[in-house]
Amino acid sequence: MGIVGKNSSIGKNIRQLRQKKGWSQGEAAKCLKISIPAFSKIESGITDINISRLNQIANLFEVSIFDIIAKEGISVNPGSATEVRVLKERLADQEDEIIKLQKKVIDLYEEIRSNNPS
Template sequence: MKTLGKKIRLLRHQKGWSQEDVAKKLDISIPAFSKIETGITDINLSRLEQIATLFEMSVVQLLTFNDTQEEQKFASELENIHKKLTERETEVIDLQKKVIELFEELRLKKVTA
């Protein structure tokens, strides 16, 4: 069951949902959903159908979902997000430098005035 839990977690991440979001949609507690994702709790058929419906899949699709391809896709998306974040961090640092330079210019103008 642990592989099913991993698939559910991967699907949840792809949707951008938290465990709390999914637990509310399934009308269960967050710890109960966490146990499903970690494979601690076996999933009965009705819960499996509920989860499949939530992710807009059939039960068969959920059970046969190829997580290797999806993990690669997720890793690629994560890499792109990391790249964008690094670019934004560089932009922020450059802007901070400009603010410091402008502050120094103002300070020097006050001193000479």
């Protein structure tokens, strides 16, 4: 589900957090037990991040998940109504994307099935 437009702000936030620590991509990747190219793809927004990886990154940089996924200029207190609203919006966007991808899978399955009748 790598949607560059949505994940580019997340990647940018991760890059900024890494740079604040003074770490290279290699150092951050080693701490996360992933390859440097995999970490680079996260920072560039190419790779979609699952919740467990997001939590791992937040713990590594000692920030909240919201600090990573918040768009630039949004600052809220953890647990505030604004944080909850923004997180719900992001979750709804991800759920919409999942539904679209599930539909594509079903359509492709039906296409393969109709082209290869048993």
